[in-house]
Amino acid sequence: MGKLVRDKIPDIIRQDGREPAVTVLGEAEYRAALVAKLFEEATEVSEASPMEVAEEIADVYEVLRALAAANRYEWAAIEKTAKAKREERGGFQDRLYLA
Numbered sequence: 001m002g003k004l005v006r007d008k009i010p011d012i013i014r015q016d017g018r019e020p021a022v023t024v025l026g027e028a029e030y031r032a033a034l035v036a037k038l039f040e041e042a043t044e045v046s047e048a049s050p051m052e053v054a055e056e057i058a059d060v061y062e063v064l065r066a067l068a069a070a071n072r073y074e075w076a077a078i079e080k081t082a083k084a085k086r087e088e089r090g091g092f093q094d095r096l097y098l099a
Contacts, residue, residue: 004033
C-alpha cells in the first residue's frame with residue numbers, strides 16, 4: 001500500500017542508495033490521497049508529545065494548503081473564509097464543549 005509523500009522524499013530515498021517506486025497521481029486520486037494524508041497527519045498530531053506537536057501541526061498545514069490548491073482555491077481565500085466563519089460563529093479559544 002502506498003501513500004502520498006512530500007515532493008523531495010524520492011530524492012532523499014535515492015540519496016540513501018535505494019530506488020523508490022513512484023507514481024504521479026491524477027487529479028481525483030490526488031485529492032483523495034490528500035484527504036487520506038490529512039487524516040494520517042491529524043492522527044500524528046493527536047499522538048505527538050508537546051515537543052513534537054508544532055512539527056505535526058506544520059504537516060497538517062502543508063496538507064491543507066495542498067488540498068486547497070488541488071481544489072483551485074488560493075490560500076488567501078481559505079483564510080478569508082475562516083475569518084468570516086470565526087467572526088460569525090466564533091473560534092475555539094473558549095474551550096466550549098457541548099454535552
